[in-house]
Amino acid sequence: DTEVTQTPKHLVMGMTNKKSLKCEQHMGHRAMYWYKQKAKKPPELMFVYSYEKLSINESVPSRFSPECPNSSLLNLHLHALQPEDSALYLCASSRGTGGMYEQYFGPGTRLTVT
Amino acid sequence: GENVEQHPSTLSVQEGDSAVIKCTYSDSASNYFPWYKQELGKGPQLIIDIRSNVGEKKDQRIAVTLNKTAKHFSLHITETQPEDSAVYFCAASPNFGNEKLTFGTGTRLTIIP
Numbered sequence: 001d002t003e004v005t006q007t008p009k010h011l012v013m014g015m016t017n018k019k020s021l022k023c024e025q026h027m028g029h030r031a032m033y034w035y036k037q038k039a040k041k042p043p044e045l046m047f048v049y050s051y052e053k054l055s056i057n058e059s060v061p062s063r064f065s066p067e068c069p070n071s072s073l074l075n076l077h078l079h080a081l082q083p084e085d086s087a088l089y090l091c092a093s094s095r096g097t098g099g100m101y102e103q104y105f106g107p108g109t110r111l112t113v114t
Numbered sequence: 115g116e117n118v119e120q121h122p123s124t125l126s127v128q129e130g131d132s133a134v135i136k137c138t139y140s141d142s143a144s145n146y147f148p149w150y151k152q153e154l155g156k157g158p159q160l161i162i163d164i165r166s167n168v169g170e171k172k173d174q175r176i177a178v179t180l181n182k183t184a185k186h187f188s189l190h191i192t193e194t195q196p197e198d199s200a201v202y203f204c205a206a207s208p209n210f211g212n213e214k215l216t217f218g219t220g221t222r223l224t225i226i227p
Contacts (some may be wrong), residue, residue: 042203042217043158056214090157102148103215105157
């Protein structure tokens with residue numbers, strides 16, 4: 001089973017709201033990722049967690065705050081977003097970090113900031 | 115850092131014909147090359163990958179070839195079917211450490227019935 005689940009599927013939020021995206025995997029993977037994907041573009045890496053510790057932050061604005069409560073769960077907390085943050089947010093996981101391991105993506109959360 | 119170029123950006127083929135998508139990379143340290151298929155409204159799905167110790171890998175109608183000397187790799191889909199219509203992304207990554215996947219810009223493949 002290579003399933004990564006994400007909730008919610010769709011989210012509409014105002015610029016003053018606080019919301020969270022959730023990602024879950026039960027494959028025993030120890031690396032988890034957040035990506036942002038704009039229309040007609042490839043996924044763009046935001047954060048990498050390895051063994052529940054943040055290992056890569058791709059200079060993402062602080063209005064995005066990741067959290068890894070345990071090895072199966074990954075959250076992305078959103079606050080004071082801008083309309084340009086509207087995008088598909090993808091979670092992925094792999095057995096470890098680095099190119100030795102395949103990354104499996106979830107279906108994404110379609111975020112609209114109004 | 116790594117740079118991956120992908121061509122063509124759009125490709126239309128008749129059902130039953132073959133489709134080929136090509137990628138070139140810049141970093142000679144890259145050793146892992148996955149291909150993802152993304153259907154409308156879905157996340158990318160890993161369809162095949164290749165590591166630098168092999169030159170070709172095949173899985174039913176899908177094959178990937180790698181030329182490390184020329185730094186390019188290609189996706190070949192034979193006997194195309196309507197369900198092959200999607201956006202395809204190539205990617206490259208070193209085989210160690212925390213290095214990230216670098217994606218190509220994507221190819222929109224349309225299969226004409």
